[in-house]
Amino acid sequence: MSGRTDEQNEPGMRDFSLDIEKGVADELGRKFLALAMEQLTNIRDLPVFPKTDASALKLEFDPVMPLEGVDPQKLLVECQSIIKGSRQNGHPRFFGYVASPATFPGICADFLASALNQNVTSWRSAPSATEIERIVIKWLGELTGFGSDCAGILTSGGSMANLNALTMAHRVKCEADVSREGIRNSGRTMTIFATDQTHHSVLKAADLIGLGRNQVRIVDTDDRFRMDVRALRQQIEADKAGGFHPFCIVATAGTVNTGAVDPLAAIAEIAREHRMWLHVDGAYGGPAAADKSKQMLFDGIGIADSMSIDAHKWLYSPVDCGCLLFRDARDARQAFSESSEVDYIKVYEQQQDEAFAFWDYGMELSRRFRALKLWMMMKYFGVRRIAESIAEDCRLASYMAEIVQASDDFELLAPVELSICCFRYLPRQIRESAHASGDKTTTTLRLNNLNAAIMHSIQRGGRGYLSNANLRGQFALRACIVNFRTKRSDIDFTLDLVRETAAGLN
Numbered sequence: 001m002s003g004r005t006d007e008q009n010e011p012g013m014r015d016f017s018l019d020i021e022k023g024v025a026d027e028l029g030r031k032f033l034a035l036a037m038e039q040l041t042n043i044r045d046l047p048v049f050p051k052t053d054a055s056a057l058k059l060e061f062d063p064v065m066p067l068e069g070v071d072p073q074k075l076l077v078e079c080q081s082i083i084k085g086s087r088q089n090g091h092p093r094f095f096g097y098v099a100s101p102a103t104f105p106g107i108c109a110d111f112l113a114s115a116l117n118q119n120v121t122s123w124r125s126a127p128s129a130t131e132i133e134r135i136v137i138k139w140l141g142e143l144t145g146f147g148s149d150c151a152g153i154l155t156s157g158g159s160m161a162n163l164n165a166l167t168m169a170h171r172v173k174c175e176a177d178v179s180r181e182g183i184r185n186s187g188r189t190m191t192i193f194a195t196d197q198t199h200h201s202v203l204k205a206a207d208l209i210g211l212g213r214n215q216v217r218i219v220d221t222d223d224r225f226r227m228d229v230r231a232l233r234q235q236i237e238a239d240k241a242g243g244f245h246p247f248c249i250v251a252t253a254g255t256v257n258t259g260a261v262d263p264l265a266a267i268a269e270i271a272r273e274h275r276m277w278l279h280v281d282g283a284y285g286g287p288a289a290a291d292k293s294k295q296m297l298f299d300g301i302g303i304a305d306s307m308s309i310d311a312h313k314w315l316y317s318p319v320d321c322g323c324l325l326f327r328d329a330r331d332a333r334q335a336f337s338e339s340s341e342v343d344y345i346k347v348y349e350q351q352q353d354e355a356f357a358f359w360d361y362g363m364e365l366s367r368r369f370r371a372l373k374l375w376m377m378m379k380y381f382g383v384r385r386i387a388e389s390i391a392e393d394c395r396l397a398s399y400m401a402e403i404v405q406a407s408d409d410f411e412l413l414a415p416v417e418l419s420i421c422c423f424r425y426l427p428r429q430i431r432e433s434a435h436a437s438g439d440k441t442t443t444t445l446r447l448n449n450l451n452a453a454i455m456h457s458i459q460r461g462g463r464g465y466l467s468n469a470n471l472r473g474q475f476a477l478r479a480c481i482v483n484f485r486t487k488r489s490d491i492d493f494t495l496d497l498v499r500e501t502a503a504g505l506n
């Protein structure tokens with residue numbers, strides 16, 4: 001696989017073409033496939049977190065820009081080092097954040113999308129990719145109960161979907177033409193309603209659209225970390241009485257901390273009463289609507305105005321596949337359409353479908369063919385099988401909670417609503433001394449420090465991975481199970497690892 005000078009001389013290629021000869025390309029492809037397969041098939045035996053640190057990695061990779069091509073064989077070895085220096089999010093005991101493994105059919109589709117290199121900006125730029133994206137959007141509408149008659153757009157992820165949603169809500173509900181007049185001339189101060197469990201991308205979006213983070217009202221949550229509907233109503237009424245313009249409620253279907261699902265039907269009713277936009281952030285939890293045993297939690301989703309859902313979270317897609325679903329395509333155009341102003345991207349087609357352009361529905365112009373990986377894996381496995389996998393993730397989280405509750409050295413810190421289990425290590429000595437002294441503050445601090453140390457040690461140890469959640473001042477070890485490789489034995493192993501790690505800290 002050497003001889004790049006020969007490749008330059010291949011008949012039919014221009015001098016210094018970056019095309020490579022078919023035989024060479026085939027071999028490179030085969031070797032890269034073998035490399036990827038090795039990583040995927042051995043993932044259970046790889047350390048969850050690499051045995052390395054930042055300074056070692058600085059020495060590992062050559063920082064000098066290559067002016068001449070490097071031997072592909074050497075590149076393959078360097079790629080092996082990249083794999084070795086990676087955190088294995090697809091490992092069956094990776095329970096941090098919200099990170100799922102990618103399915104192999106999805107990976108294949110992502111490769112094909114790169115080969116096609118479609119820039120999915122409009123029907124004209126990518127006819128079949130546009131159609132496929134529109135199809136998967138309808139599928140996501142159907143799967144989540146949002147409704148298959150929806151419109152939508154695939155995004156890089158949930159943060160971008162939330163930003164798009166709040167931009168739309170703001171533009172649609174604003175009393176002025178904010179697009180032209182700007183926020184300073186847009187009338188009453190507009191307010192958004194969320195909770196302290198809402199993902200931080202919502203605050204960031206409020207900041208970016210010029211409303212400011214202080215205009216996000218933080219509504220109380222109940223003992224299951226769900227939005228308190230009475231408090232919501234009171235705060236909206238107080239804002240109205242104070243001269244503000246409450247325009248949007250952000251409910252969450254699967255909070256990032258505990259997986260709580262806000263009472264969507266009751267919230268939808270309040271949104272309707274006050275003519276407010278209801279956005280549901282289902283970036284993590286949305287796919288759980290496909291699990292029959294969780295469907296009732298999603299009642300009311302069918303009347304929300306918009307919903308975020310990340311296929312790269314719980315639909316096991318390769319990363320870079322979020323989605324915003326919305327009820328009415330006109331709302332998106334009101335927020336984002338500019339085709340009449342920008343001549344080089346103007347669509348001259350006469351047929352309405354062919355005049356369709358994604359830039360009228362979101363912020364991005366250049367967009368990769370994200371829909372293909374989702375289309376491929378949904379077709380390959382079928383939604384029933386995917387739903388079964390989601391249901392199993394939920395059962396594993398409940399199983400973990402059962403063990404935690406049955407143990408005298410663990411404490412469950414939040415109910416398991418979907419597939420997240422939050423708990424802490426609570427050794428008998430601390431439990432007993434806390435009981436004797438009655439000093440809650442000191443005990444909480446002690447437990448917080450102990451559990452933070454356990455988490456850090458587990459993360460760097462490479463045998464498992466938990467992240468954390470701050471639940472009303474309590475440091476929780478948090479396991480988010482969105483992984484079709486995880487088994488009960490991985491849960492048992494992880495809980496034993498917590499005990500073993502705690503013992504090793506003393």
Ligand SMILES: Cc1ncc(COP(=O)(O)O)c(C=O)c1O
Binds near residue numbers: 162
């Ligand atoms: C509920 C929720 N919303 C939004 C996001 C942001 O998604 P992304 O990381 O794809 O931008 C997350 C990420 O974990 C999330 O859990």
